[in-house]
Amino acid sequence: MTHHHDLSAQELKSYQASGYLIRKDVFSLSEITQLRAAAERAVNHAIEMCIAGKTYILDGKRFVDINHVTVQFEPGPDNQQVRVIEPVNELDAELDQLVEDPRxxxxxxxxxxxxxxxxxxxxxxxxxxxxxxxxxxxxDSPYWIHDCDHVDQLPNVMIAFDDADRHNGCFKVIKGSHKQGCLPGKDDGSQLGGFYTDTRCFDEADEVAMEVSAGSVIFFDPHTVHGSAANESTQPRRAIIITYQPAGFPQLKSGQIRNV
Ligand SMILES: O=C(O)CCC(=O)C(=O)O
Structure with missing residues (x-):
């Protein structure tokens, strides 16, 4: 049986060949306005939670763990600007509801x-x-392979909360890189270096920059090599990345099962 929003055969083929798929303007501007507000609520909540957290520094970046929630700050030991929150759905009911969206x-x-x-x-x-x-x-696969036996079945979807282009650090992928499975990391002596893909394993000429409008979604494979530049613009570039798996398996950080 097919459902509304299912991928077409052509979309699936394109995802399998390239390791990503873009669907434009899936969420309306009014939905995105609400999701932006939800994201900012989650940030404020995360900052409050940090008071009771455990702080550590990796490669000059401050991380705070509050039980299984990790808040990562921008570089510099005293920087107060939140960079990443994971898992963020637990910090806001609306973001949690987004996980269930049929789109x-x-x-x-x-x-x-x-x-x-x-x-x-x-x-x-x-x-x-x-x-x-x-x-x-x-x-992403090298981060997850030690916690999961089905790393091939952990596809991601990024939902753009802001218009993204090269100036505000849009998402970028190396097209077709997912076909190589888990690639070796860098050996540069840094604490997290091993998690960055050895650049000799792919061709940067295969880079695709995802310049998308707010409300667009980008599906990408757990083995797809990806990254993005710094935001040098006056515009934010907020996004959520949700990762799914087959039903019945525990989540990465909490170990709790959250069936959809
Ligand atoms: O947000 C981005 O541009 C990249 C994010 C990313 O690579 C990640 O969260 O694994």
Whole structure:
């Protein structure tokens, strides 16, 4: 049986060939306005929670763990600007509801390869004007392979909360890179270096910059090499990335099962 929002055969083929798929203007501007407000509520909530958290520094970036929620700040030990919150859906009811949206879950059933889904994780990436730092080229699969036996079945969907272009650090992928599976990391002596893909394993000429309007969604494979530049503009580049898996499996950070 087909459902509304299911992927067409052509879309699925394109995703399988390229490791990503863009659907433009899936969420309306009024929905996006509400989601932006939800994101800012989650940020305020995260900052309050940090008081009771455990702080550590990795490669000059401050992280605070509050139980299984991690809040990452922009570089500099005293920087107060939140960069990433994971899992963010637990901090706001509206973001939690987004996990159930059929515009995400119906396409995801095909990409996960399962009739029923569960949540794996959900990250909010803030990338504030002139301050938001970039993400080096990496795959998600090496982060997850130690916690999961079905890493091939952890596709992501990024929902753009702001218009994104090269100036505010739009999402970028290396087209076709997912076909190589887990690639080796860098050996640069830094704490997190091993999580950045060795650039000798792909060709930066295959980069595709996802210049999309707010409300667009980008599906991408867990093995797709991806990253983004810093935000050098006066415009924010906020986005949530939700990752699904087959039903019945525990989430990455809490270990709780959240079936969709
Ligand atoms: O938000 C971005 O531009 C990249 C995010 C990313 O690579 C990640 O969260 O794994």
């Amino acid at each position: 995400l879950t119906n396409p995801m059933r095909s990409l996960v390869g399962a009739k029923d889904l569960a949540l794996w994780t959900a990250k909010l990436n803030l990338k504030r004007p002139r301050e938001g730092s970039g993400f080096g080229w990496h795959q």
